[in-house]
Amino acid sequence: MFLKNIVVEKNKEVKSDHFIMSFKDKEIAEDVRKGQFVELKINDGLGNLLRKPISIHDVYENKVSLLYKVIGKGTKALSKYKKGEELSILGPLGNGFPNIADDKEILLVAGGIGFAPFSLIMREVKNWKLFYGFRDASEFLLEGATSDIHYENEQIFITTDNGSMGTKGFVTDKLEEYLRENSQNKIIFSCGPNIMMKKVAEIANQYNVVSYLSLEEYMGCGIGVCAGCVAKIKNPDKPDGWEFKKVCKDGPVFRGDEIIWD
Amino acid sequence: MFLKNIVVEKNKEVKSDHFIMSFKDKEIAEDVRKGQFVELKINDGLGNLLRKPISIHDVYENKVSLLYKVIGKGTKALSKYKKGEELSILGPLGNGFPNIADDKEILLVAGGIGFAPFSLIMREVKNWKLFYGFRDASEFLLEGATSDIHYENEQIFITTDNGSMGTKGFVTDKLEEYLRENSQNKIIFSCGPNIMMKKVAEIANQYNVVSYLSLEEYMGCGIGVCAGCVAKIKNPDKPDGWEFKKVCKDGPVFRGDEIIWD
Amino acid sequence: MGLNLKVNLGNIELQNPVMTASGTFGYGDEFEKLIDLNALGGISIKGTTLEERQGNPMPRIIETSGGMLNAIGFQNVGIDRFIKEKYPYLKKLKAKTFVNMTANTVEEFGVLAKKIDELDQIGGVEVNISCPNIKAGGINMGTDSKMAASVVREVKKNTSHHVMVKLTPNVTDIKVIAKAVEEAGADSISLINTLVGMAVDIKTRKSKIANVISGLSGPAVKPVAVKLIWEVVNTVKIPVVGIGGISTAEDALEFLIVGASAIQVGTANFYNPRATIEILEGLKSYMKENKINDINEVIGTFES
Amino acid sequence: MGLNLKVNLGNIELQNPVMTASGTFGYGDEFEKLIDLNALGGISIKGTTLEERQGNPMPRIIETSGGMLNAIGFQNVGIDRFIKEKYPYLKKLKAKTFVNMTANTVEEFGVLAKKIDELDQIGGVEVNISCPNIKAGGINMGTDSKMAASVVREVKKNTSHHVMVKLTPNVTDIKVIAKAVEEAGADSISLINTLVGMAVDIKTRKSKIANVISGLSGPAVKPVAVKLIWEVVNTVKIPVVGIGGISTAEDALEFLIVGASAIQVGTANFYNPRATIEILEGLKSYMKENKINDINEVIGTFES
Numbered sequence A, B: 001m002f003l004k005n006i007v008v009e010k011n012k013e014v015k016s017d018h019f020i021m022s023f024k025d026k027e028i029a030e031d032v033r034k035g036q037f038v039e040l041k042i043n044d045g046l047g048n049l050l051r052k053p054i055s056i057h058d059v060y061e062n063k064v065s066l067l068y069k070v071i072g073k074g075t076k077a078l079s080k081y082k083k084g085e086e087l088s089i090l091g092p093l094g095n096g097f098p099n100i101a102d103d104k105e106i107l108l109v110a111g112g113i114g115f116a117p118f119s120l121i122m123r124e125v126k127n128w129k130l131f132y133g134f135r136d137a138s139e140f141l142l143e144g145a146t147s148d149i150h151y152e153n154e155q156i157f158i159t160t161d162n163g164s165m166g167t168k169g170f171v172t173d174k175l176e177e178y179l180r181e182n183s184q185n186k187i188i189f190s191c192g193p194n195i196m197m198k199k200v201a202e203i204a205n206q207y208n209v210v211s212y213l214s215l216e217e218y219m220g221c222g223i224g225v226c227a228g229c230v231a232k233i234k235n236p237d238k239p240d241g242w243e244f245k246k247v248c249k250d251g252p253v254f255r256g257d258e259i260i261w262d
Numbered sequence C, D: 001m002g003l004n005l006k007v008n009l010g011n012i013e014l015q016n017p018v019m020t021a022s023g024t025f026g027y028g029d030e031f032e033k034l035i036d037l038n039a040l041g042g043i044s045i046k047g048t049t050l051e052e053r054q055g056n057p058m059p060r061i062i063e064t065s066g067g068m069l070n071a072i073g074f075q076n077v078g079i080d081r082f083i084k085e086k087y088p089y090l091k092k093l094k095a096k097t098f099v100n101m102t103a104n105t106v107e108e109f110g111v112l113a114k115k116i117d118e119l120d121q122i123g124g125v126e127v128n129i130s131c132p133n134i135k136a137g138g139i140n141m142g143t144d145s146k147m148a149a150s151v152v153r154e155v156k157k158n159t160s161h162h163v164m165v166k167l168t169p170n171v172t173d174i175k176v177i178a179k180a181v182e183e184a185g186a187d188s189i190s191l192i193n194t195l196v197g198m199a200v201d202i203k204t205r206k207s208k209i210a211n212v213i214s215g216l217s218g219p220a221v222k223p224v225a226v227k228l229i230w231e232v233v234n235t236v237k238i239p240v241v242g243i244g245g246i247s248t249a250e251d252a253l254e255f256l257i258v259g260a261s262a263i264q265v266g267t268a269n270f271y272n273p274r275a276t277i278e279i280l281e282g283l284k285s286y287m288k289e290n291k292i293n294d295i296n297e298v299i300g301t302f303e304s
């Protein structure tokens, strides 16, 4: 974990409202594990007091990149940063996805901007398939954001809400379809809206596949001291059979069968 | 008075920490009277909540310019504005300096950045002399800021704190020296630190010259509704012989012999 | 399709719930070049006292993080000059005028109320009870339920106008004060007035505000205001007017949703003189987007 | 020339006046990669209760203008696990540990104090009395001078450690509470805890925080904090520790100048994990610039 000012090398809109920001930093690049995130301090006065969590999208030869969607005032202000400007960054943070032996196939299930942390996995791991759902073709991030990652078309399953690309419908339906045929030696990594991930956990359970889900919560500190970002995680040792774990420090990735959704 | 977004045309450091910002606006340009000011909303989140008052430095063919010194976070943020960016502006505000018949000589007495409102006068009025005091030669704004205004060297009396330009000493001493010789048909306009203007008022009184001083106070609204910016002004009709007048609306220019300093 | 923005404060109707807060809008006229005053629901004038007052020494205001401190000290023209010089302008507006007033004794509140009672074209009086009671050794009347109630009774005795009572947030239990003023006859309650605050100049080691103690307002105080208004709404039956850090339609909606029947915009008028109008426009957009015809369908719909 | 930054809180000495505030610094260890913990004056740990607690449902925090709201609900490991798992690390630091604790009954405060009394390497306990008293129908103990005093007496009875009592700002008259806890034996007072607040999601019309009522902290509250601390300093003889919106050395100096003997940094730790260290450096620069050798020459030098 580092706290430092990085110098923005690129900050560019790749699809409507979706930006990639990149910077060079050897220490961070070498320290990153897949699925970790950073906390950015956006300095536009006091309008954005707290840091903003953004996943590490990709790392390549000391270049770290973030893929983010503008949804509010923080990300809006982030999108205004220009090449050469400095930004205080805290990270890498959290426990990412586990390392998986090559004989297992990793099924990546992404919903919308939830695709962000998967680039690094697609780059460094061989045996994967991507199930990627989004609203409209204009939000397809695979080309704009990760043009230099090599993959076969058969590795990718796309669904959109409006059918403008891939199959019209839910990405979780595609996932189930696939698992129905081949559920051996699979493992699921997922990131996206809660409603989607809950479904992923159900399907994983149904097909007896282990799933790892990357959760999102509003964060105060990012380092486990404020307890602002918790998720209900099963723990038989606790009186009620669960405890609140910190998404920033104990997560953001948790096993799907240990998460209690309510 | 207008409330509008202007587009920054220029925002450039002319001397160390002294900037000129200019923009084109016909309505404001035509409405301005000498010694008025505007209130700028610096939009860097909530770090600068209130507007900042800045004098109208110069107006020339619909181009309005402001001359300001970076002294705190507001002016710092102002200095970051780039050509093409928008800025909300409220003004022109206040009562400026009175119009003076040509047969009177106007003695402009400026201290440091207090020089700001005088450019417009030097441009539009003929019969003036400038008494201009500042700390160090590096803060001399006459060349950097007003290069296209024509004047004779005899019209200008300079003093600096360290003697690096003009005479070493107080500008008010120069003023007195001058008045000692010629106090007929003179009128004084002054802008600068309170301590200087208080002295100007004393000298004016001593030589029986009318003086108009432009006061500075922390401002809330700039339009006379908050009563945050008052100055003690003589008024025989009030029980104590004075009242608090609003610098933003009743001023910023007041007659020197009516101001009560305490 | 016409949107209804009319709201009622007990016996009076406002053409919409957007008012201005006392001390931040002068007597209205200063804003006539900047906004259409006739578009507003109401205008609460600068706190008026029996005699003209010059107020506190300078400096009186300073910016803080997300807010500002002020200690103006009720500089105002006094009730008689208000009636002669300011009222004629205000009475012609569609926005209802609320005569915000304050005093240092219960009796003086009565005298003021009687004078205001003569004005036939106002929305009501707004009684600012956050003032030191000189006879009771300077205790803030707004923090003592008995004193607060006696001020309200005295005002009610002297005017048949709508009596809005403005509460201070600087109390342990706002419910007690709210109940007391309701029982004393208040027709509505407005809150919050400023939070007490202070700021130090580390160079001079003196206060940044001459009066030392000052009042905090602006976006910084909004969460405190929303909470107190929600508590008061759940305590009294009379209408409540929400104030505190409102600068956008979203802010205003927070207050309406927790149950405020109207809102007042204060500090925002300084940095955005068009804030009130923009809030009004924003309320209309919200209603359209959410297919709401009547703003009253928003008020008090908070789900806890 | 050596600068002296040592300050005394009654019977204990801190190597400098910069502490961290409870709930914003965990148990210290999380910061070890980011700052030199041995450089701090003191660390107040996350509010500890008798039993482990899971706290409130999510969401628990939200940003506001210049501040943030939180309703964590005292998620913590409980006093026994604190002693076993966290204390061994903390006791080795030069920064003095203050065990911040809270409970819902007076008796439980006593039990906690007794357990803490066993720890020989701490600076003291910090008693957070802003908690509902279950036996007294949920009234906040920090807002009632009698309850506050009885908590302090119970704690004093059960420990010989330094007892710092942390006050809530949500009261009409802080002087009454401060006097009561001083008379009950408090060795020092720290304040402010958070201001009560609330925020509404205008889309769902529900609270943005699951618990509805939450606590406001951060730069937004600083003016309120400075004012209350100044009042308490002028009321009691025991040392006062200033908290509330401190994020820079200038902020810290405001509190020291009005008379705080030390300060605690809270929310700033989140957005600037190096805030404490930067404050410390800033204090030193201020002393050098103003030719002050001893930080105690700054404390309480406010000229009103």
Ligand SMILES: Cc1cc2nc3c(=O)[nH]c(=O)nc-3n(C[C@H](O)[C@H](O)[C@H](O)COP(=O)(O)OP(=O)(O)OC[C@H]3O[C@@H](n4cnc5c(N)ncnc54)[C@H](O)[C@@H]3O)c2cc1C
Binding pocket: A037, A050, A051, A052, A053, A054, A055, A056, A067, A068, A069, A070, A071, A072, A073, A074, A075, A076, A113, A116, A117, A215, A216, A217, A218, A219, A220, A252
């Ligand atoms: C571990 C983690 C990784 C993330 N990775 C990415 C990513 O790679 N790309 C991406 O586009 N987004 C990512 N997000 C989401 C991103 O943090 C939010 O979109 C961003 O904080 C929104 O800020 P805003 O000011 O623009 O929006 P706001 O207007 O402040 O709020 C919009 C919504 O964003 C969420 N949000 C706001 N602030 C925070 C905060 N401090 N912590 C958590 N949630 C917040 C809230 O749910 C809020 O309702 C991630 C979130 C987490 C927790």
Ligand SMILES: Cc1cc2nc3c(=O)[nH]c(=O)nc-3n(C[C@H](O)[C@H](O)[C@H](O)COP(=O)(O)OP(=O)(O)OC[C@H]3O[C@@H](n4cnc5c(N)ncnc54)[C@H](O)[C@@H]3O)c2cc1C
Binding pocket: B037, B050, B051, B052, B053, B054, B055, B056, B067, B068, B069, B070, B071, B072, B073, B074, B075, B076, B113, B116, B117, B215, B216, B217, B218, B219, B220, B252
């Ligand atoms: C009528 C008038 C005309 C002015 N004209 C000019 C000009 O032409 N050029 C120029 O450089 N400066 C001018 N000033 C001063 C200018 O307004 C301040 O320098 C500026 O507001 C400082 O803001 P800041 O945030 O940079 O400083 P801060 O760090 O906020 O404060 C530094 C000091 O600036 C003053 N100040 C800060 N905010 C305000 C405010 N809202 N209103 C008044 N004073 C404030 C205070 O005395 C404060 O101590 C004028 C002021 C007034 C009242």
Ligand SMILES: Cc1cc2nc3c(=O)[nH]c(=O)nc-3n(C[C@H](O)[C@H](O)[C@H](O)COP(=O)(O)O)c2cc1C
Binding pocket: B220, B226, B228, C021, C022, C023, C024, C046, C047, C048, C070, C072, C074, C100, C128, C166, C192, C193, C194, C216, C217, C218, C219, C221, C243, C244, C245, C246, C264, C265, C266, C267, C268
């Ligand atoms: C400069 C200033 C002057 C004020 N004067 C008065 C006043 O005279 N009477 C009154 O009842 N409230 C007064 N207030 C309080 C406001 O009406 C309002 O209650 C408070 O500022 C909170 O709202 P805001 O955050 O929108 O400003 C004043 C506030 C400010 C900032």
Ligand SMILES: Cc1cc2nc3c(=O)[nH]c(=O)nc-3n(C[C@H](O)[C@H](O)[C@H](O)COP(=O)(O)O)c2cc1C
Binding pocket: A220, A226, A228, D021, D022, D023, D024, D046, D047, D048, D070, D072, D074, D100, D128, D166, D192, D193, D194, D216, D217, D218, D219, D221, D243, D244, D245, D246, D264, D265, D266, D267, D268
């Ligand atoms: C997320 C969070 C958790 C907190 N938890 C506690 C706590 O457990 N015990 C306590 O006494 N104060 C707690 N506080 C209050 C802080 O210690 C401090 O008094 C308050 O936040 C004001 O200081 P600040 O503005 O510097 O944050 C908490 C504050 C925050 C923001």
Ligand code: FES
Binding pocket: A218, A219, A220, A221, A222, A223, A224, A225, A226, A227, A228, A229, A230, A246, A247, A248, A249
């Ligand atoms: S964000 Fe603070 S504990 Fe996770």
Ligand code: FES
Binding pocket: B218, B219, B220, B221, B222, B223, B224, B225, B226, B227, B228, B229, B230, B246, B247, B248, B249
């Ligand atoms: S700044 Fe508000 S009255 Fe002058």
